[in-house]
Amino acid sequence: MNISTEYISIGGNRNPAAADWDKEGSKLLAFGADDSIALWDPLCIPPRGALLQLNGHTKPVNAVKFFPARLQGVTLLLSGSADHTIRIWKGTTDPKLHFELLKTIVEHQSAITRIATLPGSNVFTTGAADGTVKLWRLIHDLDSGSIDVELLQTINLSPRYFPLSLALATLDETAMVLAVAGTQSTIQMFISKDLQFELAATLTGHEGWIRALDFTHETNDDSGDILLASASQDKYIRLWRIHRGEELPAASNALSDPALGMLGKSLSNKAHRIESQAGKYSVTFEALLLGHEDWIYTSSWRHREGKLQLLSTSEDNSLAIWESDPNSGVWICITRLGEISAQKGSTTATGSAGGLWIGLWSPNDGTVVALGRTGSWRMWTHSPSTDMWEQQVAITGHVKAVKSTCWSRDGATLLTTSSDQTTRLYTKWMRDEISSWHEFSRPQIHGYDLNCIDRISETQFISGADEKLLRVFDEPRGVAELLDRLCDIRVTENAVLQDAANIPVLGLSNKAIQAVADEEPVPNGDTEERDAIDPASIVRKSTLDFNHPPFEDHLARHLLWPETEKLYGHGYEISAVAASHDGKLVATACRASSIDHAVIRLYDTKEWLELKSPLKSHSLTVTRLQFSPDDKFLLSVGRDRQWVVWDRDADGQFQIFAANPKGHTRMILDCSWTPLDQSTFMTASRDKTIKIWQLAGKEVQLKSTVTLTAPVTAVQCLQQRQEGAILFAYGTESGEVGIGKVEPTALDQAEMTKIAMSLCAAKTINQVAWRPWKEGHRDLQLAIASDDSSVRILNISSVA
Missing domain, CATH: 2.40.128 (Lipocalin)
Known part of the structure; x- marks a missing residue:
């Protein structure tokens, strides 16, 4: 089985020391991303996501610094973390990009805060929250590739800080x-x-x-x-x-x-x-x-064309380039990039960037990058012909655990939702012979951590959060036309779409707003005050008209989806949601510690009314819901170790068909129906097993138990059979992902393939989702949502 990374999306850590751009050697940019280090090539054409994720630290990475290796084809990277350790990584680019951990240093007694190197020497320093600065000498044998570190001095800062x-x-x-x-x-x-x-x-x-x-x-x-x-x-x-x-x-x-x-x-x-x-x-x-109006986080020098320039980034959302006036010697700001300060006071929901925390010069002098509060990078390139700085496509990503993910029915787009209170839509930017994955819309920016999501139709989804209600969103025309123009995803014919959406100040609900032409006047001022139009309720059409994936300021402000429904009924935080394959029903559940709250509620999607009497059987939180491929059955699993199959009668009502209160010996965390004609499903549990069950008449038989080495937190079957066999993917609490294959005639004989840990996430896998496969597709693709804040898509080919 040939497995490779198609795309990694991950947000950067909000720490001014947590990124560095290699001026020699690899020319890569490394940044701390939760407990990992992500490697990105900002100057890559075509642009693409993170290239690699280095896992090993056990707490957030606070400091990242490249060390001049002075050896052809070799890159040395130093990283410091809140886990008190400094790690030294060795990277090579030939024949392919590869990094390995060479050494872990445990000398500081608290979180590492900063690393500094000295070009042309083998000395570096580290600072930590234990109030010390340590000086080190790096001893590396260029022939054997071995690395050692000598502690030269410990400076106890006085007064202590x-x-x-x-x-x-x-x-x-x-x-x-x-x-x-x-x-x-x-x-x-x-x-x-x-x-x-x-x-x-x-x-x-x-x-x-x-x-x-x-x-x-x-x-x-x-x-x-x-x-x-x-x-x-x-x-x-x-x-x-x-x-x-x-x-x-x-x-x-x-x-x-x-x-x-x-x-x-x-x-x-x-x-x-x-x-x-x-x-x-x-x-x-x-x-x-x-010149800056708020805290300043970074300042860095460079020599360019005989001039000395300084780059600074600030909490005021701006990046400034300073130069000394040759006549007066006065230092002046010659370039200011970012957002105007008039927008600084706006809330996160209405698009405030929350400051720029990191600013870096590129090795070639013509580019600068900055990292904002939302974990997304912004990039500007200087155009000598116009002497202007032009914003370029950079990378974005979640900054907290990604809780749920789902593909559109045609596999064109991927939705993810996270504890960072955002929902994001990813798809491919198509141009000529080139394609690359990017975030194209941020449908929901919320005031609560988001837990679950599912598609109702190609243009509608439902999400549940740490609040007691569910919200339904419809795709706006601005996003539909953007996807049509750049991604070859056709606008649904006869669809009635709102123009765009925004969030009113102090609100949580996305409201539909109108898009007007640039030359069209806004009636405001010459009419009675109560009839005047709120400027926030319109958007200019040119704002949504661009020929590249959206920049962070577009995503955070202009590409929301209008909310069309709220579903009430649950008493606690929403834990699971599933839409039927025909899009006519939605099943939901919430966190619960009693049978009264551990109910499943069903809503029809035409009138958005709750069907009679919620489904009672579980006694603790329902962790996953899934409709069978023909929508005849609903499968639910929960923390009470029970699975239940609900059967839909002729009147559309659901009754218990079968239940097993001791399906596993620990809580069941996920389930999935297989594509077999005879109804068969899988359950995944904290007891480190995946079990395969099959409906036979009025009972359900256990066909197979697959034992793994860690608690299983996610499982999903590919709904299209490959050469007669059933393929399923699983994820574990340790971040491991694997692929299983079983023949319909031998369900007790599963072939298991572990995916290399270098391609996997650093923390618990929350969900795996196969991209709907079509004839003509070359590879299978698997989306993975993890607690390490990453979303990754893997290519899986040569499945024999």
């Missing part, structure tokens, strides 16, 4: 300089002597925690003075100059900039004296960069 930012630079031929800052308003400068650092100066001036530090030489040839940029939660960036010699550098004109007003008079230019074995230095305040 958390180091949120570290920066290393070469001071001269005898010494290095280390800058440390964090949960206080001062910067500590350490100078090395024989690889032992000593505190040399404390820089004051900031009035908030310091989030970012970065050194650079003023000139590209590493001669001249060293500049240090420090960015703080006080909304300012300060530049500091390290100058060699007894004499102080010429005072910067920037301090007399009239734009500073009264602030300029309070800026201290006290010189700090430091020295190494080779010479004496002064550290002076150089410039104050004003």
